[in-house]
Amino acid sequence: MADDPSATGTCSVQIPARIHAVGPGWQAEAERTGEFCGAPGSIRTRDDRLGVWRKAVCGTCHSAWSRIAS
Ligand SMILES: [Zn+2]
Numbered sequence: 001m002a003d004d005p006s007a008t009g010t011c012s013v014q015i016p017a018r019i020h021a022v023g024p025g026w027q028a029e030a031e032r033t034g035e036f037c038g039a040p041g042s043i044r045t046r047d048d049r050l051g052v053w054r055k056a057v058c059g060t061c062h063s064a065w066s067r068i069a070s
Contacts, residue, residue, distance in 0.1 A: 032056035033056060034056055034057050034058040034061050035055050035056050035057065035061075036055075036057060036058075036061040036064075036065070037058060037060070037061055039058040039060075039061075040058060041056050041057045041058035041059070041061065041062070042056065042057075043055070043056050044056075044057055044062050046065055046066050047066045048066075
């Protein structure tokens, strides 16, 4: 009977849903210097596969990196 409607949600901290979706490690994905040539690039994986090693590469290096055998 003394329920306060404003107390039902005890945690009022609002975390943007996209942070949950992105997860740790991907926040800094934006602009990175390519590890191969130093040109502006972004964090990608070989062949853009999931669950494999990530590197900062530009588009040109990503193409070359995806072709080489590790
Ligand atoms: Zn490059």
